[in-house]
Amino acid sequence: xxxxxxxxxxxxxxxxxxxxxxxxxxxxxxxxxxxxxxxxxxxxxxxxxxxxxxxxxxxxxxxxxxxxxxxxxxxxxxxxxxxxxxxxxxxxxxxxxxxxxxxxxxxxxxxxxxxxxxxxxxxxxxxxxxxxxxxxxxxxxxx
Numbered sequence: 001x002x003x004x005x006x007x008x009x010x011x012x013x014x015x016x017x018x019x020x021x022x023x024x025x026x027x028x029x030x031x032x033x034x035x036x037x038x039x040x041x042x043x044x045x046x047x048x049x050x051x052x053x054x055x056x057x058x059x060x061x062x063x064x065x066x067x068x069x070x071x072x073x074x075x076x077x078x079x080x081x082x083x084x085x086x087x088x089x090x091x092x093x094x095x096x097x098x099x100x101x102x103x104x105x106x107x108x109x110x111x112x113x114x115x116x117x118x119x120x121x122x123x124x125x126x127x128x129x130x131x132x133x134x135x136x137x138x139x140x141x142x143x
Contacts, residue, residue, distance in 0.1 A: 069098045075135035076102040077128035079121075086111035103131050 045053060078096035082089050096102045107113060107124035114121040 065095070066098075069095065070100065072099045072102075075132045075139065077131045078102055078104050079124050079128050080104055080106050081109050081111060081113055082106050083109055083113075084111045103128070105131075 076096075076099045078092065078099070080089055080092040080096065081087075084092065093104060096104045105124045105128045107121055109117055109120055114125075
């Protein structure tokens with residue numbers, strides 16, 4: 001999805017700002033209205049330059065840690081959002097399993113659970129942080 005965004009961002013830069021915002025609202029609005037974080041996303045798109053948002057999306061889509069993620073050698077915990085519609089939970093788990101010794105903490109929620117339901121997300125984040133801190137403390141005492 002993200003790879004086609006670069007060409008769109010070039011065209012968007014040539015279009016007046018008011019037109020870009022209106023078009024972004026129409027293109028993304030109907031897709032996002034059904035999601036719990038849709039209203040927030042639509043407002044962010046309206047407040048920001050759509051061409052910049054598209055370029056950021058393109059960059060995110062191109063990013064890969066495959067070449068180096070297996071070399072992470074510090075205590076690691078990954079919070080996986082199990083109902084994510086943006087980054088599939090399967091991909092999140094596969095990434096976490098690529099990190100030697102990483103612990104996986106699951107949280108029932110979608111991609112925006114950290115913003116939309118912090119009461120659900122924060123305990124998982126604190127658990128992950130405590131696990132990393134405990135392992136870091138143990139390894140520093142052993143070394």
